[in-house]
Amino acid sequence: MDFTVGALIDLDDYVASTRAHGREWARRQLDRADRAVRAVAARRPASCEPLPPDEWLVRLSGDDPDTLMGEATALAEQIRARIVSATDLTATVSLGTPQQGPGSTTATERDARRTNSYKLLLGGDRVITAPREEHSDAAPPVRIEAELARRIQAGDRGGAAGLLAGWVDRCVQERGLSPTTLHNWLMGELLFVVDVVNRGRLAGGSTDWVDAFARLPIEELTTVTQIHERSYLRIWIEETLWRLVPPAARDILSTAESYMAAHYTDPRLRLTTVAEAVSASPFYIAHLFADVRKTTFLRHLTGLRLRHARILLTATTAPIDTVAARSGYLSAKVFRGVFKRHVGCSPSEYRRNHRPLPL
Known part of the structure; x- marks a missing residue:
């Protein structure tokens, strides 16, 4: 019975x-790469299956497994060289082991993908043959939890992502490391991040993991185990930490102030609506105004509204009730009371005293 081997062509850094x-x-680039792969595969009768967005699976068959592997390796080198000459990209070609018997079609792709997982460790622009499965129960070469926690607690999402990506680059230098072991180490670090940022705690002080994974499902974290390219892993880490790690306090306060500046004319604007808009608790927003700005949420909101009201009073002839409505007050009576308490005179008196003289 003939043997079949799969060659998985994967564009690098796509x-x-x-x-x-x-x-x-x-x-x-994809169109050029597709033509290159098909042209080389056609020289040695071989099936060619595109696997969007940036992969192809080429299958070769033969009656001798050793001869077949030699032919597959030569074909893989030709495909890789052709892609380099035809596109602005490089490619990695991963070879599985010869399979035979029922189910060999599925087995060839699975085996080639297992080989391709080593691209995360070896890098791209090469032909990878099926490695011997490595088993490692060793600990990571360096531990970064203390510094990672410090950056997370400071709201330094970019710094935390850079630290984690640099740690991965250090880990892949370990001899005998397998992709599975690296993924397990990385999952441990990601769970540590979830633990640090999660405010939901049980009575004993431990993390409420039910609450944590209700906000970020575990299947979204485990997708990291499917990544086999370091450039994409870095992107994934940055995007995931951006979602997980709260921004710095000043970023939250600035976002809250920007939201208030855009919505202060809405009489329904409340501390709770601002807090919901910036994904923070009302208590925390109130604390930031007191601690950073040395004022209160209501005083800041009143300042925005009265500043706008003073402009309307001096620059327009709009009636007082219209000025009140345009400044975020439901009634002229409430507006007059707030205005006199903070400005020291009624809106009408302010208009008379600050109306520009006629030319």
Whole structure:
């Protein structure tokens, strides 16, 4: 019975390159790569199956497994070289082991993908043959939890992501490391991040994991185990930490102030609505105004509204009740009371005293 071996062609840094150059550029590169793969596969009768967005699976068959592997390796080198000459990208070609019997079609792709997982450790632009499965129960070469926690608690999302990505680059230098072990280490660090940022605690002080994963489902974290390219892993880490780690306190306060500046004319604006808009608790927003701005939420809101009201009083002839409505007050009576308490005179008196003289 014939043997079959799979060759998985995977364009290198495709996601990062698409972000840098745009989708139209990426489409042209894919078209060129597709023609290159099919042209080489056609020379040695072999099936060629595109696997969007940036992979192809080529299958070769033969009656001798050793001869077949030699032919597959030569074909893989030809495909890789052809893609380099035809596109602005490089490619990694991962070879599985010869399979035979029922189910070999599925087995060839699974085996080639297992080989391709080592691209995370070895890097791209190469032909990878099926490695011997490594088993490692060793600990990571360096521990970063203390510094990672410090950056998270400071709201330094970019710094935390950079630290974690640099840690991965250090880990892949370990001899005998397998992709599975690296993924397990990385999952441990991600769970540590969830533990640090999660405010939901049980009575004994431990993390309320039910609450944590209700906000960020565990399946979203475990997608990291499917990543086999360091450039994309860095993007994934940055995006995931951006979602997980709260911004710095001053960023939250600035966002709250920007929201208030855009909505202060809405009489329904409350501390709770601002807090909901910036994904923080009302108590925390109130604390930030007191601690950073040395004022209160209501005083800041009143200042925005009265500043606008003073402009309307001096620059327009709008009636007082209209000025009140345009400044965020439901009634002229409430507006007059607030205005006199903070400005020291009624709106009408302010208008008379600050109306510009006629030319």
